[in-house]
Amino acid sequence: MVNFSLDGKVALVTGAAYGIGFAMAKALAEAGAKIAFNCRSQEHMDKALADYKAAGIEVKGYICDVTKEEQVKEMVADIASTLGPVDILVNNAGIIKRIPMHEMEAEEFRQVIDIDLVAPYICSKAVIPGMIEKGGGKIINICSMMSELGRETVSAYASAKGGLKMLTRNIASEYGQYNIQCNGIGPGYIATPQTAPLRERQPDGSRHPFDSFIVAKTPAERWGTPEDLMGPVVFLASGASDFVNGHILYVDGGILAYIGKQPK
Ligand code: NAP
Numbered sequence: 001m002v003n004f005s006l007d008g009k010v011a012l013v014t015g016a017a018y019g020i021g022f023a024m025a026k027a028l029a030e031a032g033a034k035i036a037f038n039c040r041s042q043e044h045m046d047k048a049l050a051d052y053k054a055a056g057i058e059v060k061g062y063i064c065d066v067t068k069e070e071q072v073k074e075m076v077a078d079i080a081s082t083l084g085p086v087d088i089l090v091n092n093a094g095i096i097k098r099i100p101m102h103e104m105e106a107e108e109f110r111q112v113i114d115i116d117l118v119a120p121y122i123c124s125k126a127v128i129p130g131m132i133e134k135g136g137g138k139i140i141n142i143c144s145m146m147s148e149l150g151r152e153t154v155s156a157y158a159s160a161k162g163g164l165k166m167l168t169r170n171i172a173s174e175y176g177q178y179n180i181q182c183n184g185i186g187p188g189y190i191a192t193p194q195t196a197p198l199r200e201r202q203p204d205g206s207r208h209p210f211d212s213f214i215v216a217k218t219p220a221e222r223w224g225t226p227e228d229l230m231g232p233v234v235f236l237a238s239g240a241s242d243f244v245n246g247h248i249l250y251v252d253g254g255i256l257a258y259i260g261k262q263p264k
């Protein structure tokens with residue numbers, strides 16, 4: 001029988017107070033894993049703990065900034081001593097800044113790289129020794145369409161997510177010998193707080209032009225939902241993917257396969 005069970009596994013999902021992270025943590029819990037997550041504010045923590053409870057999921061929440069190595073080390077050590085060493089790390093926490101590149105401050109560019117690329121390195125580094133000791137583990141990096149494509153205003157984000165694709169391949173190359181699989185998920189355009197500004201209704205009630213653009217660009221003719229990521233994350237976290245390493249699984253409703261609508 002194919003092994004999708006995560007019974008007895010410990011999963012850390014970063015930035016899982018809401019959005020894609022919350023849905024993936026829920027999926028991992030439903031497959032049997034014990035869940036730890038982090039976010040940055042007490043306000044988000046309180047709301048998230050209530051949401052997990054309402055979903056019937058027991059979780060351990062940490063207020064921790066993933067760009068701060070000391071905080072990450074403390075969180076990972078606490079998870080090891082309470083739930084057990086981390087078997088599954090999902091590097092999900094991320095931000096975007098939509099600013100034309102020539103108007104962007106270098107500090108703003110660095111902040112995106114710090115959260116979207118340096119933090120997955122910090123978190124992976126913190127869990128890898130425990131995984132080696134235990135004889136294996138799974139690291140799943142949440143990449144993006146922008147690991148492959150560019151567009152106006154997202155230079156820092158695309159640079160970080162392109163880098164995250166290569167960090168994924170490098171972790172797979174360096175630690176495959178220890179039975180650690182590192183893969184990425186590249187979500188397409190997913191309806192979450194991060195993309196809310198791209199879906200805002202216009203003053204006359206019509207759709208945001210970017211919203212219509214994405215629906216036309218996606219063969220599925222819709223935005224993705226956080227729930228669309230639930231199956232893929234369980235697959236990459238489970239024994240079913242033990243010989244899948246260094247791969248980016250795009251969950252994009254077909255965007256990357258599609259040349260675009262033919263003119264009528
Ligand atoms: P979101 O709704 O903005 O949620 C982002 C999460 O990351 C929040 O829980 C936030 O928590 C946390 N976070 C941000 N910076 C952090 C930090 N320094 N330390 C700890 N936690 C931090 O985003 P999302 O749309 O769910 O996206 C999740 C991931 O998927 C991101 O990596 C994003 O780039 C990627 N992605 C999203 C889409 C999409 O269309 N939505 C598509 C492709 C990829 P706090 O607010 O409490 O800090």
Ligand code: GCO
Nearest residue numbers: 096144145146187188189195
């Ligand atoms: C943007 C979006 C994207 C998506 C996603 C696509 O402004 O273009 O926010 O970057 O969130 O990462 O896969």
